[in-house]
Amino acid sequence: xxxxxxxxxxxxxxxxxxPLILVVAIxxxxxxxxxxxxxxxxxxxYGKPFFLYKFRxxxxxxxxxxxxxxxxxxxxxxxxxxRKYSLDELPQLFNVLKGEMSLVGPRPLLMEYIPLYTDxxxxxxxxxxxxxxxxxxxxxNAISWEEKFNLDIWYVKNQRVSLDIKIxxxxxxxxxxREGIRSEDSVSMMKFTGKKEVL
Numbered sequence: 001x002x003x004x005x006x007x008x009x010x011x012x013x014x015x016x017x018x019p020l021i022l023v024v025a026i027x028x029x030x031x032x033x034x035x036x037x038x039x040x041x042x043x044x045x046y047g048k049p050f051f052l053y054k055f056r057x058x059x060x061x062x063x064x065x066x067x068x069x070x071x072x073x074x075x076x077x078x079x080x081x082x083r084k085y086s087l088d089e090l091p092q093l094f095n096v097l098k099g100e101m102s103l104v105g106p107r108p109l110l111m112e113y114i115p116l117y118t119d120x121x122x123x124x125x126x127x128x129x130x131x132x133x134x135x136x137x138x139x140x141n142a143i144s145w146e147e148k149f150n151l152d153i154w155y156v157k158n159q160r161v162s163l164d165i166k167i168x169x170x171x172x173x174x175x176x177x178r179e180g181i182r183s184e185d186s187v188s189m190m191k192f193t194g195k196k197e198v199l
Contacts, residue, residue: 001161006103010096021090024082028055031078037091042108047125050100052108053091057082086175092131104164105130106152109192116194124152127159132171134163145192 014021028036038056041049057079061069068074082088095101101108108129114122134155135148143151155163 002102002164003099005161005164006096009103010093014093014097017090017093020087024055024087024090027078028082032056032059032076038088041111042129043111043114043125044100044108045125045128047114047122049111050095050108052095052101055082055088055091057088089131096131100128102128102130104133104167106133106155107136113192116192120153121149123156124149127156132167134167137167137170137174145190 025036036056038054039051042052044050057076058071058074059076061074063069079088092101096103105127106124106129133152135143135151138151139147
């Protein structure tokens with residue numbers, strides 16, 4: 001049932017939003033340069049790697065030594081606009097259609113975090129990662145890693161279709177209100193460094 005819903009909704013949204021996706025791609029190309037898509041390997045179901053796609057929101061600006069500048073320095077006003085309205089996430093509808101992601105599930109984090117997880121935290125990989133999830137409607141980047149993992153694990157243990165529908169509906173409200181996009185100290189979530197005790 002969950003997979004059928006994922007395919008139906010993602011295919012419907014891709015069809016309806018295709019003009020918007022193309023417009024965003026063109027503007028990204030001229031405003032931020034190539035490549036238009038940000039591609040990064042992330043852990044999927046059971047930790048199996050896949051390539052996640054997003055529209056890029058940062059420039060490739062570097063300092064005098066050739067090192068990339070900080071996220072704050074590379075994130076443009078246009079890039080922040082894409083993030084505020086989650087337009088940068090649109091290419092992930094194709095990840096859902098391919099079966100690598102679900103519409104709802106724990107957000108796919110970085111591969112480098114996997115060795116840092118506790119046994120409890122690894123439970124988040126027992127379901128497919130999602131475009132949105134229980135943690136996203138309860139704080140997104142504005143909450144701590146501990147809170148985020150607790151919410152992800154609660155979802156894994158309580159997942160059901162009715163909960164997914166609730167999360168999708170609340171996600172639309174969150175996006176329109178532009179809540180929880182930034183953490184307190186950064187334009188993106190602070191890096192996860194591990195947690196020894198079980199949540």
